[in-house]
Amino acid sequence: MTHSPGKNGKYEDFEGLRERAVALRREGYSLRQIRDELKIFNNDILNRLVKGEPPPEWTKRPNAKDDLRERARELRLQGWTYDQIQAALGCSRSSVSLWVRDLPRPEPRYTPEEQRALMQEGLARRRAAEHEKRRESKVAALQNIGELTERELLMVGVALYWAEGSKSKPYDRRERAIFVNSDAGVIQTYLAWLDLLDVDRERLTFRVLIHESADVEAAHRYWATVADVDVSVFAKPTLKKHNPKTVRKNTGDDYHGCLVIGVSRSAHLYNRIEGWWSGIVAQAQARLG
Numbered sequence: 001m002t003h004s005p006g007k008n009g010k011y012e013d014f015e016g017l018r019e020r021a022v023a024l025r026r027e028g029y030s031l032r033q034i035r036d037e038l039k040i041f042n043n044d045i046l047n048r049l050v051k052g053e054p055p056p057e058w059t060k061r062p063n064a065k066d067d068l069r070e071r072a073r074e075l076r077l078q079g080w081t082y083d084q085i086q087a088a089l090g091c092s093r094s095s096v097s098l099w100v101r102d103l104p105r106p107e108p109r110y111t112p113e114e115q116r117a118l119m120q121e122g123l124a125r126r127r128a129a130e131h132e133k134r135r136e137s138k139v140a141a142l143q144n145i146g147e148l149t150e151r152e153l154l155m156v157g158v159a160l161y162w163a164e165g166s167k168s169k170p171y172d173r174r175e176r177a178i179f180v181n182s183d184a185g186v187i188q189t190y191l192a193w194l195d196l197l198d199v200d201r202e203r204l205t206f207r208v209l210i211h212e213s214a215d216v217e218a219a220h221r222y223w224a225t226v227a228d229v230d231v232s233v234f235a236k237p238t239l240k241k242h243n244p245k246t247v248r249k250n251t252g253d254d255y256h257g258c259l260v261i262g263v264s265r266s267a268h269l270y271n272r273i274e275g276w277w278s279g280i281v282a283q284a285q286a287r288l289g
Helices: 014-026 031-038 043-049 064-077 082-089 093-100 112-145 150-164 184-196 216-227 267-288
Strands: 177-181 204-211 238-240 258-263
Touching: 014 031, 014 043, 031 043, 064 082, 064 093, 082 093, 150 177, 150 184, 150 267, 177 184, 177 267, 184 216, 184 258, 204 216, 216 258
Parallel strands: 204 238
Antiparallel strands: 177 258, 204 258
8 A cells, every 4th residue: 555645745654654664674674675565655755764774784785995995095104106006906096186185195205316216217128128129020020021032132122223323314314323322231232133133343333422520431441341342442432511500410430421332334224223113113003093
């Protein structure tokens, strides 16, 4: 039987209902069970009927945040920072702040010098990890290349020349093979390509292009080793004039300038290079189409 409210909006026989509700509560009934038993569907009335009676233990659900809060406070009292507590408990920084902001700020665990040393140590570890990751990527990529076939070397050499070599213009047909680069690996790959094309090494000329303030003799020795030639074969170097308005970054022992490699009587070679490059471009365009 449903109990209806009277004129004042209250259930009739409220005290009788309260006695029954309290008895049920003490027997271990939950609010939902009391509601269903007494057919009281007004939450305000239902709460008034059991006012002062604690809920049974089985209805109390543990609050995980209470445990986190207590643990956060323990850690804060041990001198932990907000970031350390957040990382250890897996909660938000705002929650940590709310839970422990009434506690005294811990004394710094390290002096400024120690903090700087720790930062440098952490930075060194991060850089070492990044270096190792880069090394692993390079090793994996190197292994992907495998053995270079003659056709592959032909394509590589053509692309290298068209990127770094001199090119004739429609208005100025010079048809000379001249290659310039500052990277030792690129130079050696280019020389291997010339060997593949049976270009006699006696037809090659070598010249260093370098800043006037650099060590020219050291650069000659360096490029002679890279190209596997004698220092005596180098022509007079081309020196770049210093511009006082610019700050040079290409300085130090690692700076060797550029090596210029020319091929005498190279008109036929140059025209073949143009033809090869046109073929590569045509095939690439076909893929795009």
